[in-house]
Amino acid sequence: MNVQPSSLPLPDLRDECLEDAECLFDPELHNGPDPAAGDEHPDVRTAREDIAKDICATCPAQVACLEYAIRVRPVRGIWAGLTADEIAQVAMSRTERESTERESTNTNEFYAGAA
Ligand code: SF4
Secondary structure, eight states: OOBOGGGOOOHHHHHHTOTTOGGGTOHHHHHOSOGGGOOOOHHHHHHHHHHHHHHHHTOTTHHHHHHHHHHHOBSSSEETTEEHHHHHHHHHHHHHHHHHHHHHHHHHHHHHHHO
């Protein structure tokens, strides 16, 4: 599922502890300019994202934000200090790890049943 951060009502995060999250007060810093307005220069984007990541680093909702982002898989923006691509990588790593753990558990249960 791909989601535009700016289109999200973010009820989950607001319910957690987002009252003071900086990204709510300056969404463009985390989401970037409206894509319809044209491309953002790569240097400008990098500088903007670095600032957004610094803000995320001190956000009390960072853990909840990361879990939410992994669930909704945003296609752009900075979430919990990560880009959309980085979030996709975290989500993929988590899925692979959980799959490996399930296989290990199933194997252990198989051998425990055979004993
Ligand atoms: S961690 Fe960053 S993107 Fe997430 S709620 Fe906090 S400031 Fe916003």
